[in-house]
Amino acid sequence: MKQLNYAIYMMMVITLFTTSCKDNIQDASGSTADISASREMVAELTSPPNVPRSVGRRKAKKLIVNMEILEEEGTMTDGTTYNYWTFGGSVPGSFIRTRVGDEVEFTLSNHPDNKLPHNIDLHAVTGPGGGATSSFVAPGHEKKFNFKTLNPGLYVYHCATAPVGMHIANGMYGLILVEPEGGLPQVDKEYYIMQGDFYTKGENGDPGLQAFDMRKAVDEDADYVVFNGSVGALTGDNAITANVGETVRLYVGNGGPNLVSSFHVIGEIFDKVHVEGGSTINENVQTTLIPAGGASIVEFRVDVPGTFIIVDHSIFRAFNKGALGMLKVSGEENKDIYSGVVQEGIYHPEGGGIQEMPEDDKPVEAPKEAKTLAEKMESGKQIYMNTCFACHQAEGQGIPNAFPPLAKSDYLNADVNRAISIILKGKTGEITVNGAKYNSVMTRQAISNSDIADVLTYVYNSWGNNKTNVTTSQVDQVKSGH
Amino acid sequence: MKSFKNILLLFLFVLIHVSCNNSSSKKAIDDLVIYQCPMKCEVDKTYNHTGSCPICKMDLKSIAKPSDKIVDSDEISDESIFNLTTTWNTEEKETIVLEDLKGKTLVIVMIYTTCKAACPRLVADMRNIEAKIPKDKLNNLQFVLVSIDPDTDTSKRLKAFAIENEMDGEQWTFLQGTEASVREFANVLAVKYKEISPMDFSHSNIISVFNSGGELMHQQEGLGVDNKETVSKILELI
């Protein structure tokens, strides 16, 4: 009996010893180039802002990626369209998720309706051109090449056909993630965001189909700086969502072509930042730099509900060029972490002056004949989306504790002339709207009288307001008289 | 006596069956036939014997070599360069059509004789390939150098070039065409070229290998490139 026990005991010790040694030996041997890929798998490609499933614990495989290039017209902002050149039909292009050691078989197809040849340079590729030399493809044709992912990290891919700046500026960029062995640690929500700058013949907001402007691109004078290819791609109904208590990971890229991003989420701090998409992890970061042609992975836990605005903190880009997105978090409040307004009282400041918006050079002539209500609504809606939306939001709901709502607003419906004079002159100081107090500054808006009439008509005839039809002459009266 | 006869009979019987007729004929057939995994798990890898695929474990299936089919029939396939009917002058002052080269594996490159920069290196690359082919197989191989500059490179000039570069043997052929036929031929090979001054051309450096039926089998692009793949492809075809 004793012999048996002894034997079992010895066997256990020996097996323990040998298996642990084996692990060490395995780790020490070979670089990532030696990882062998077993069977095949077709990659799941997703459109922004979604990402494919994590690689988890799977082994390195032969990964088949089929990417199609489409040149098609899309909406940049309300009333403005642009001809985008896309990977997979979206700007940014489809998200590719791989594991270190995967042998990727990449097929690039150029749709026959396209006019131009394209190729692809993936920053995850170790090889000439990042694949660009081997993927130059004319419309109606496809090319295949293979590469092995050697380094984990988050990488940009983009078209590299001359003129490269133009191809990138038209939207040909995306992200490819190479996860380390075992995959990145699990989180609750993952999203894909990519910033890009756009250069158009017209100015920001000019209506109609806008063409690409090479001169502005060379001068780095962007008209639109947006997340995911258009103004409003991540706002309103398109906002990304999470629940209180969840961990959120954002895969953020910057396609450029020119501008570097100062990425920040208002009201949140990044618990972890994979600096420049690599292996170094920085913690407790407010704003992180994402180089043009680079990426970053940010992770944070959301602790309180609300709408958290995602911006490029080069702040004029956020409010005047469209670099604004939203993360809507729902769930229970936590007054200890953030309480909202606790108390307010009277204070006599000296300042609080009203700032002025820059004035347009060309005066816009009001049309002589009266517009129908439908025409005013349409024009008013466009003006609203260009001028008022940023603060008062798409459905006039405003932002609590910041900007008063226009929807079913008692303050608005009480006095039309007061509303007109607010747009003309601005407003400062405390007001009460629908029972809530607001103490903020609204700048005067430099738009023509007929535009004021149109936008107010739109607002009064939407969202449960009193359906007043404001005329240009009313506005003229308020402007001259009073 | 009887037992002795029986033993002798037995001995002969055994002898007959032991002598290897079956296995040897099988072996001869095996030499001619090549085998490949039907799922093409290893892409183009082929074997000279039966067995099973190391990846998917399926039995290897026999496939016929592509060149076998063509040499026997007189048909030219759709993809063959022998479909080009233009005439060419060789350095021996003969006029041929490309189909006259049918039957041998062809290694073709496009050069011009006044080239100072890359063409000497391209020629050296060709010679390196020749050196790696076993002498007894050279009969099945033809190295063809087509001139991009037909105005300058007449038969006489091509012959002089051949002698200068020690390429006067049977296995080397130089061709002069017309501007139009050269442009057409270059397009078939996907060779790009441009005249940049009266004596100078810019052209892509590509060595192309065709089987005896004139179908393009392999291309090697660049100078001084590792010609291992090209050589193995040629050896497969001849």
Add this chain to the structure above:
Amino acid sequence: MKSILRLTICLLFFWITNANCQSKMATIKGGSYIPLYGRDSLQVTIADFQMDVFPVTNKEYLKFVNDYPKWKRSQVKKLFAEGNYLIDWKSDIELGDSQSLQAPITNVSWFAANDYCKCQNKRLATIDEWEYVAMANKELPDARKLENYNAYILSWYEKPKTFNNDIGSTFKNYWNVYDLHGLVWEWTSDFNSVLISGESRKDVDNDSNLFCGSAAIGATDLMNYAAFMRYAIRGSLKAKYTMRNLGFRCVKDIIKKNEEF
């Protein structure tokens, strides 16, 4: 008697107009210019020649495949045309439903275009000749410096599906030639003289391993993006490729002795 005379005259007219069924050509007076991708001596001289006013149409090509059945889709050799050859046609001799007879022919390879021109006793234009005629706008023979000229071309690059429009739908240029811009790309006889590797960041460096010849591979004017893209398309093509946005037209040399043209 009178009616027979009238009938004869009518028939004569009819026959004359149809006998001239060869497409109209315009005479281009030669000259010199510096092309975007040129030679070491930069200036290129073009001799006088004639160019088709319009690109070859579906109707004209239909007649061609009926006259020369070896170019019918089911009979064409794979060496000369890849799988997409005339892919949008319903059959060997029928156009696709959405195609019009007067739209430019597309999805044909260089070998097909070359043969078509040869059968008409014409040829494809060289890149230098094509670009020479294409640099004109309505008034000037050389409009490359004008911003709106380049803007027009660049805006065409972003317009989808122009290959379905009829010939003559763009503008008539200084040489009375239509549709060099705004309709389809066009084959040229020496399109394979554009030596770019497809890795455009490297193309500014002379990779002497890929291309023999050290001179003048770079572009002369990097701001000429409109022309740049045409060269990029040419560099991406192989002769047997076909493309939905690629057609062609023919040109003819002028033999000075004959004064019949």
